[in-house]
Amino acid sequence: MYDTLIIGSGPAGMTAGLYAARANLKVGIIEQGAPGGQMNNTSEIENYPGYDHISGPELSMKMHAPLEKFGVENIYGIVKSIEDAGKIKRVITEDATYEAKTIILATGAKNRALGVAGEEEFTSRGVSYCAVCDGAFFRNQDLLVVGGGDSAVEEAGYLTQFAKSVTIIHRRDELRAQKILQDRAFANEKIKFIWDSVVKEIKGNDIKVSGVTVENVKTGEISEHEFGGIFIYVGVDPVSKMVENLGITDEAGWVITDDHMKTSIPGIFAVGDVRKKELRQITTAVGDGAIAGQGVYQYIENMK
Ligand SMILES: Cc1cc2nc3c(=O)[nH]c(=O)nc-3n(C[C@H](O)[C@H](O)[C@H](O)COP(=O)(O)OP(=O)(O)OC[C@H]3O[C@@H](n4cnc5c(N)ncnc54)[C@H](O)[C@@H]3O)c2cc1C
Numbered sequence: 001m002y003d004t005l006i007i008g009s010g011p012a013g014m015t016a017g018l019y020a021a022r023a024n025l026k027v028g029i030i031e032q033g034a035p036g037g038q039m040n041n042t043s044e045i046e047n048y049p050g051y052d053h054i055s056g057p058e059l060s061m062k063m064h065a066p067l068e069k070f071g072v073e074n075i076y077g078i079v080k081s082i083e084d085a086g087k088i089k090r091v092i093t094e095d096a097t098y099e100a101k102t103i104i105l106a107t108g109a110k111n112r113a114l115g116v117a118g119e120e121e122f123t124s125r126g127v128s129y130c131a132v133c134d135g136a137f138f139r140n141q142d143l144l145v146v147g148g149g150d151s152a153v154e155e156a157g158y159l160t161q162f163a164k165s166v167t168i169i170h171r172r173d174e175l176r177a178q179k180i181l182q183d184r185a186f187a188n189e190k191i192k193f194i195w196d197s198v199v200k201e202i203k204g205n206d207i208k209v210s211g212v213t214v215e216n217v218k219t220g221e222i223s224e225h226e227f228g229g230i231f232i233y234v235g236v237d238p239v240s241k242m243v244e245n246l247g248i249t250d251e252a253g254w255v256i257t258d259d260h261m262k263t264s265i266p267g268i269f270a271v272g273d274v275r276k277k278e279l280r281q282i283t284t285a286v287g288d289g290a291i292a293g294q295g296v297y298q299y300i301e302n303m304k
Contacts, residue, residue, distance in 0.1 A: 001099050002073075003025035003296065004102040007105050009037065012288050016104045016289035018293065023293070032076070036060025036061070047283070102296040105269065109236035113232070127230050128229065130231075135159050142165045145159065145231045146231070153168065168192070170195060194225075196218045197216045238254045254274070260292075271285065
C-alpha cells in the first residue's frame with residue numbers, strides 16, 4: 001500500500017514525488033516512458049528560473065536525480081484505469097494493480113493532430129511532432145512547421161540548425177508566440193512564413209513526404225509546396241482517458257481541480273498540463289506538483 005501513487009513522471013509528477021517523499025510518505029511514480037515527460041521533446045528551455053538556458057533532456061535528468069535519494073519508487077507501467085474505493089484507490093496498469101491511499105494524476109497533455117489527409121500515413125515518414133527527436137534526420141532540407149504558438153516558433157528556430165530553410169505556416173496573419181520568440185524568428189534568415197493559410201493535405205511517395213497542399217483562408221486560393229519534412233505544433237489535448245469514468249474532467253477531458261490540486265474525489269489530486277488551467281509550462285507544473293505533494297501529506301494526516 002502506497003501513501004501516494006503518482007501517474008506520470010514529467011515535471012509535475014516528479015515535483016509532487018519530491019515533496020511527498022520529503023514528508024516521509026511512501027511514494028511510487030508510475031511512468032510509461034523516460035522521466036521528464038514533454039521536457040524530453042524540448043530543445044531549449046530558457047524560462048525556467050535558475051538556468052540561463054538548458055536542454056529539456058538535461059533538465060529532466062536534474063529533476064529526476066533527487067527522487068532516488070528520498071526513496072521514491074519508479075514503477076514502469078501504462079496506466080489503463082483508476083478505481084476509487086473510498087479510503088483505498090486502485091491503479092490498474094496493463095499488467096498489475098497497485099493500491100494507494102491517494103493518487104496524483106500527472107499525465108500531461110499530448111500534441112494535437114492536424115487531422116488532414118496524409119498525416120497518419122506519413123507520420124514517422126517525414127511528419128513529426130518532435131523537432132528534438134527527429135530534426136537531425138532532415139539536414140539540408142526544406143521543412144514546414146505548422147502552428148503559430150510558442151512551441152511552433154521555438155522549434156522552428158531549433159530546426160534551422162539542420163535545415164536549408166524552415167517555413168512556418170499559420171492560419172492567422174500574426175503569431176501567437178511570445179514576443180521574444182517572434183523577434184528571433186523574424187530575424188532568422190532561414191525562417192519564412194506562409195500567413196492566413198492552412199494545410200489541406202500532406203502528400204508523399206512510397207517512401208516519404210514530398211509536400212503539402214495549402215489553402216489561403218482569406219482568398220480561398222489553393223497552392224502546392226514541396227517540403228522534405230513537416231513538424232506539427234497545433235496545440236495539445238489532455239491525457240486523461242484513464243479517468244474518464246470518474247467524472248472529474250470537463251467535456252474536453254481537462255481535469256478540474258481547486259487551488260489545492262484536489263479533484264472532486266477525496267484523495268485524488270491532479271497536477272500539471274492535464275489540469276484545466278491557463279498556462280501550461282514547466283514552472284506551473286512544478287508549482288502544482290509542490291502543492292499536491294504537500295496536499296497528500298495533509299490528507300493522510302487527516303485520515304488518522
Ligand atoms: C515542443 C515543446 C516545447 C516546450 N517548451 C517549453 C519551454 O521552453 N518552457 C516551458 O516552461 N514549457 C515548455 N513546454 C511545455 C512543458 O513541457 C509542459 O508544460 C510540461 O512538461 C508539463 O509537465 P507535466 O508534468 O504536467 O506533463 P508531461 O511533461 O506531459 O509529463 C506527463 C508524463 O505522464 C506520462 N504518462 C501519460 N500517460 C500515462 C499513462 N497512462 N501511464 C503512465 N504514464 C503516463 C507521460 O509518459 C509523461 O512522461 C514545451 C512543450 C513542448 C511540447
